Amino acid sequence: MSSTPPPFDPIDPLGLDDLLEPEDLAVRDAVRAWARDRVLPHIAEWYERGELPVIRELAKELGALGALGMPLEGYGCAGASAVQYGLACLELEAADSGIRSLVSVQGSLAMYAIHRFGTEEQKQRWLPSMAAGELIGCFGLTEPDVGSDPAAMRTHARRDGDDWVLNGRKMWITNGSVAGVAVVWARTEDGVAGFAVPTDSPGFSAPEIRHKWSLRASVTSELVMDEVRLPADALLPGARGLRAPLSCLNHARYGIVWGAMGAARASFEAALEYARTREQFGRPIGGFQLTQGKLADMALELHKGLLLAHHLGRRMDAGLLRPEQVSFGKLNNVREAIEICRTARTVLGANGISLEYPVMRHATNLESVLTYEGTVEMHQLVLGKALTGLDAFR
Numbered sequence: 001m002s003s004t005p006p007p008f009d010p011i012d013p014l015g016l017d018d019l020l021e022p023e024d025l026a027v028r029d030a031v032r033a034w035a036r037d038r039v040l041p042h043i044a045e046w047y048e049r050g051e052l053p054v055i056r057e058l059a060k061e062l063g064a065l066g067a068l069g070m071p072l073e074g075y076g077c078a079g080a081s082a083v084q085y086g087l088a089c090l091e092l093e094a095a096d097s098g099i100r101s102l103v104s105v106q107g108s109l110a111m112y113a114i115h116r117f118g119t120e121e122q123k124q125r126w127l128p129s130m131a132a133g134e135l136i137g138c139f140g141l142t143e144p145d146v147g148s149d150p151a152a153m154r155t156h157a158r159r160d161g162d163d164w165v166l167n168g169r170k171m172w173i174t175n176g177s178v179a180g181v182a183v184v185w186a187r188t189e190d191g192v193a194g195f196a197v198p199t200d201s202p203g204f205s206a207p208e209i210r211h212k213w214s215l216r217a218s219v220t221s222e223l224v225m226d227e228v229r230l231p232a233d234a235l236l237p238g239a240r241g242l243r244a245p246l247s248c249l250n251h252a253r254y255g256i257v258w259g260a261m262g263a264a265r266a267s268f269e270a271a272l273e274y275a276r277t278r279e280q281f282g283r284p285i286g287g288f289q290l291t292q293g294k295l296a297d298m299a300l301e302l303h304k305g306l307l308l309a310h311h312l313g314r315r316m317d318a319g320l321l322r323p324e325q326v327s328f329g330k331l332n333n334v335r336e337a338i339e340i341c342r343t344a345r346t347v348l349g350a351n352g353i354s355l356e357y358p359v360m361r362h363a364t365n366l367e368s369v370l371t372y373e374g375t376v377e378m379h380q381l382v383l384g385k386a387l388t389g390l391d392a393f394r
């Protein structure tokens with residue numbers, strides 16, 4: 001082999017684009033262009049206001065892009081590969097974790113639950129409008145007193161004739177106040193069950209949670225269910241026990257493995273650009289060894305994380321991906337992404353804390369990403385159990 005290697009590309013130092021097919025690159029470029037045009041010009045303002053004011057318009061545009069329920073088959077979904085879905089998450093989170101969260105919850109949690117556990121009638125009723133972004137969904141598992149241990153959930157559903165009657169509260173629910181359908185997990189006589197709850201049902205309300213210092217451009221809500229009466233066909237019949245919501249989370253976590261690297265990439269690129277142009281002591285700060293050490297270490301973790309995401313994507317496409325491997329990816333990539341953002345913040349000095357630059361916004365967003373979809377500690381425990389065969393959860 002005597003071919004000449006291409007020049008070194010600081011943005012793709014390992015040549016990872018070579019792993020992508022032309023159709024993967026097309027998906028990536030389309031989502032990147034959408035995020036550049038529709039999110040980046042406004043995101044600092046939305047973040048500062050603590051709102052996502054155009055969420056309904058954005059959802060429809062994301063639907064038109066094919067980004068909602070992207071890897072699902074039928075019902076208006078794109079039927080994309082796991083790698084393509086991952087690339088979309090990467091590009092969306094490079095804009096803001098709030099936008100990727102909107103897409104993850106819609107597609108990987110709410111739509112996935114209905115697609116996997118619903119009847120044909122439920123799928124026909126909900127999925128086409130959700131894929132188009134005309135209807136927003138949310139996923140209610142966490143409660144005020146129940147987070148990492150969902151087996152302790154208190155929300156419950158009792159039978160009343162043919163109906164179900166739902167009571168309880170869910171907390172920290174993404175998309176809650178703007179959702180038309182809520183997938184709610186509740187305890188029943190037969191164990192944990194999932195319900196597709198129309199949010200205009202009497203007794204259902206979803207007050208928005210304010211005063212967040214992370215994921216500010218994302219709608220986060222409480223779900224309050226007070227004697228919510230549901231017809232028998234609100235139950236998702238294929239969902240039996242806690243395994244059902246956990247399988248949805250596994251799917252969403254996979255998207256986070258890629259998405260977190262998007263936030264890291266945006267922060268790395270901001271730091272690289274800043275290091276090249278900002279001068280102190282008569283020369284660019286990128287010329288100092290300590291800054292170069294930071295940039296080199298950031299690039300290492302960023303591209304190792306992307307390689308890991310790609311590997312897991314290929315395993316998912318081949319039907320070989322295990323939940324422990326998703327934990328591996330989520331634990332590593334979110335932890336490294338937040339470290340990259342924090343390091344980028346130091347390269348930018350005081351400007352690093354300004355919303356004029358993306359790094360502090362990404363760093364604060366990743367504080368939520370570190371916690372939701374299983375905390376760092378939960379994924380350490382998943383891996384610890386897989387490695388030792390010993391369960392240390394309780």
Ligand SMILES: Cc1cc2nc3c(=O)[nH]c(=O)nc-3n(C[C@H](O)[C@H](O)[C@H](O)COP(=O)(O)OP(=O)(O)OC[C@H]3O[C@@H](n4cnc5c(N)ncnc54)[C@H](O)[C@@H]3O)c2cc1C
Nearest residue numbers: 139140141142147148172173174215368372373375377393
């Ligand atoms: C912005 C945002 C959006 C969210 N969106 C959603 C959503 O759409 N739907 C939804 O259902 N939930 C959502 N969540 C909730 C999220 O999934 C939970 O916050 C998460 O599961 C952790 O639960 P907790 O916050 O109650 O923490 P806790 O479970 O109370 O944990 C607190 C701390 O104790 C640690 N801990 C707990 N048990 C152990 C143990 N056995 N060993 C060691 N350490 C332990 C945890 O790791 C953590 O560090 C969201 C959260 C945020 C911040």
